[in-house]
Amino acid sequence: xxxxxxxxxxxxxxxxxxxxxxxxxxxxxxxxxxxxxxxxxxxxxxxxxxxxxxxxxxxxxxxxxxxxxxxxxxxxxxxxxxxxxxxxxxxxxxxxxxxxxxxxxxxxxxxxxxxxxxxxxxxxxxxxxxxxxxxxxxxxxxxxxxxxxxxxxxxxxxxxxxxxxxxxxxxxxxxxxxxxxxxxxxxxxxxxxxxxxxxxxxxxxxxxxxxxxxxxxxxxxxxxxxxxxxxxxxxxxxxx
Numbered sequence: 003x004x005x006x007x008x009x010x011x012x013x014x015x016x017x018x019x020x021x022x023x024x025x026x027x028x029x030x031x032x033x034x035x036x037x038x039x040x041x042x043x044x045x046x047x048x049x050x051x052x053x054x055x056x057x058x059x060x061x062x063x064x065x066x067x068x069x070x071x072x073x074x075x076x077x078x079x080x081x082x083x084x085x086x087x088x089x090x091x092x093x094x095x096x097x098x099x100x101x102x103x104x105x106x107x108x109x110x111x112x113x114x115x116x117x118x119x120x121x122x123x124x125x126x127x128x129x130x131x132x133x134x135x136x137x138x139x140x141x142x143x144x145x146x147x148x149x150x151x152x153x154x155x156x157x158x159x160x161x162x163x164x165x166x167x168x169x170x171x172x173x174x175x176x177x178x179x180x181x182x183x184x185x186x187x188x189x190x191x192x193x194x195x196x197x198x199x200x201x202x203x204x205x206x207x208x209x210x211x212x213x214x215x216x217x218x219x220x221x222x223x224x225x226x227x228x229x230x231x232x233x234x235x236x237x238x239x240x241x242x
Contacts, residue, residue: 102218102229105208109236110222116185117204118223119171127171127178131186132203135160139198141190145169153179160190160200183224203233 111132119129135141138161145154153173167186171179190198206222219226 102211102213102220105220105229105232105235106211107208109205109207110220111203111205111233111236112222112227112231113201113233114204114225115187115202116183116223116225118206119169119179119181119184120223121181127181129169129171129184130205131167131169132205133160133165133167133188134201134203135162135165135190135198137162137192137198139190139192139200141188141198141200143167144187144189146185146187147179148183153177153184160198205236 115131117129117131119127122128133141138159141158141160143154143156143158144152146152154169155174158167169184171181173179186202188200188202190200192198204223208220208222210221212219212221212226215226217228217230219228220232
């Protein structure tokens with residue numbers, strides 16, 4: 003009787019990252035690994051080794067090897083696609099930065115309640131708020147400085163829609179307040195005494211753009227805003 007020795011099937015494969023050129027390495031405490039594309043030749047070597055050492059009495063289906071190749075290619079394509087998406091994201095960030103630079107020097111309106119009291123082109127102090135009411139209302143406007151001290155209060159009739167309130171920096175007693183940040187709060191009621199919600203916007207000039215932030219930040223009156231916070235750009239009149 004002939005004793006047939008069955009070859010032992012491979013139960014483990016060589017490392018996919020042998021210490022050869024292009025393999026992962028460690029330097030300065032940081033490890034780097036190669037991508038699948040760099041290990042493609044190693045992958046083929048593994049397949050060849052499996053073919054050479056398979057059990058002749060129970061050979062593996064060649065379709066399995068084909069499937070492995072297909073799966074490897076699909077994963078590689080996905081990784082390449084991720085790299086391309088990263089490039090597209092970087093391009094989009096650069097485009098956003100370019101868009102932000104366009105606003106430098108422009109007067110814009112953004113959501114907010116804190117405006118800067120500054121000298122306008124005519125040399126007069128002014129701080130501007132844009133108000134929006136869903137319906138006609140009688141409002142009480144209170145303006146406070148950075149320490150919370152009330153510097154001005156008064157009544158203001160609001161019509162349905164948008165309206166602007168320009169403060170000249172003078173208190174109720176005629177005191178001229180210095181340049182700086184001032185906050186407005188509005189309490190409004192309609193003809194029936196029901197409370198009316200009034201939204202506020204501020205107008206200011208974009209002084210600079212921080213391109214190191216993601217997304218880029220516009221500096222308006224000492225405060226930072228992203229481009230999407232801009233409601234509209236206020237163009238100067240032809241006579242100014």
